[in-house]
Amino acid sequence: xxxxxxxxxxxxxxxxxxxxxxxxxxxxxxxxxxxxxxxxxxxxxxxxxxxxxxxxxxxxxxxxxxxxxxxxxxxxxxxxxxxxxxxxxxxxxxxxxxxxxxxxxxxxxxxxxxxxxxxxxxxxxx
Amino acid sequence: xxxxxxxxxxxxxxxxxxxxxxxxxxxxxxxxxxxxxxxxxxxxxxxxxxxxxxxxxxxxxxxxxxxxxxxxxxxxxxxxxxxxxxxxxxxxxxxxxxxxxxxxxxxxxxxxxxxxxxxxxxxxxxxxxxxxxxxxxxxxxxxxxxxxxxxxxxxxxxxxxxxxxxxxxxxx
Numbered sequence: 001x002x003x004x005x006x007x008x009x010x011x012x013x014x015x016x017x018x019x020x021x022x023x024x025x026x027x028x029x030x031x032x033x034x035x036x037x038x039x040x041x042x043x044x045x046x047x048x049x050x051x052x053x054x055x056x057x058x059x060x061x062x063x064x065x066x067x068x069x070x071x072x073x074x075x076x077x078x079x080x081x082x083x084x085x086x087x088x089x090x091x092x093x094x095x096x097x098x099x100x101x102x103x104x105x106x107x108x109x110x111x112x113x114x115x116x117x118x119x120x121x122x123x124x125x126x
Numbered sequence: 127x128x129x130x131x132x133x134x135x136x137x138x139x140x141x142x143x144x145x146x147x148x149x150x151x152x153x154x155x156x157x158x159x160x161x162x163x164x165x166x167x168x169x170x171x172x173x174x175x176x177x178x179x180x181x182x183x184x185x186x187x188x189x190x191x192x193x194x195x196x197x198x199x200x201x202x203x204x205x206x207x208x209x210x211x212x213x214x215x216x217x218x219x220x221x222x223x224x225x226x227x228x229x230x231x232x233x234x235x236x237x238x239x240x241x242x243x244x245x246x247x248x249x250x251x252x253x254x255x256x257x258x259x260x261x262x263x264x265x266x267x268x269x270x271x272x273x274x275x276x277x278x279x280x281x282x283x284x285x286x287x288x289x290x291x292x293x294x295x296x297x298x
Binding site: 010011031033064065067068069071072075098100101102103104106110113114 | 142145146149150163164167168170171174175178181182243246247250251263264267270271
């Protein structure tokens with residue numbers, strides 16, 4: 001079974017994906033110039049996972065910043081989760097945003113409008 | 127004349143290393159200014175989009191104007207006065223790209239907050255990946271985050287090229 005751990009940098013997020021527990025986590029900042037290349041291993045693992053997913057998949061997105069190039073890649077991940085959700089399995093996306101960060105809340109709402117998966121918007125204090 | 131403090135300015139070739147250093151410098155400067163986290167994040171976010179726009183554009187120019195190094199150069203400046211941050215970027219564009227670039231920005235400028243949100247979602251969900259991954263979202267994102275119109279102009283250089291300047295304001 002797949003388990004991916006990518007350490008975060010000043011430009012890329014920490015990513016944990018554990019297909020055994022059905023957990024995907026993105027934390028930190030996502031502002032690489034070439035997002036497609038960076039997200040490729042995660043997209044591929046999630047693709048594999050989607051063929052035999054757990055009964056429940058939990059996703060935690062806790063980003064400080066992300067650029068528009070990453071936004072397409074994040075949508076790509078969410079589309080794969082939407083496909084899992086369509087098969088009747090449980091999928092929850094927890095979207096974390098810092099107190100007062102309306103831009104990050106709105107970014108979560110953008111995905112919520114596009115992707116048919118339950119979203120939980122979670123405000124965190126400083 | 128309003129009093130403007132230049133925080134960082136640059137003229138030349140925007141490489142990946144340079145982009146990274148500029149973002150690091152600006153992050154430190156914004157932290158030292160003791161700016162509200164909300165404003166600091168907005169300014170940083172807009173900076174990332176502006177600088178990466180210039181960076182990706184440089185790649186395009188490398189193909190279009192391989193024999194002309196000067197056309198790959200860009201300018202960038204961020205300044206701050208009592209009420210707002212001002213960001214200016216400038217780069218060469220082919221004259222035949224002018225009309226579509228103007229049309230894209232004019233369309234964005236004519237939209238209110240809700241329309242911009244919808245436009246962003248449409249472009250995000252409908253457009254495929256561009257080879258750079260941005261898919262035309264940069265200007266929309268800058269307009270949403272700054273909450274103000276994007277001012278721009280073109281200065282014709284010769285038969286093939288113009289110089290495109292973009293001015294962004296972010297209220298403090």
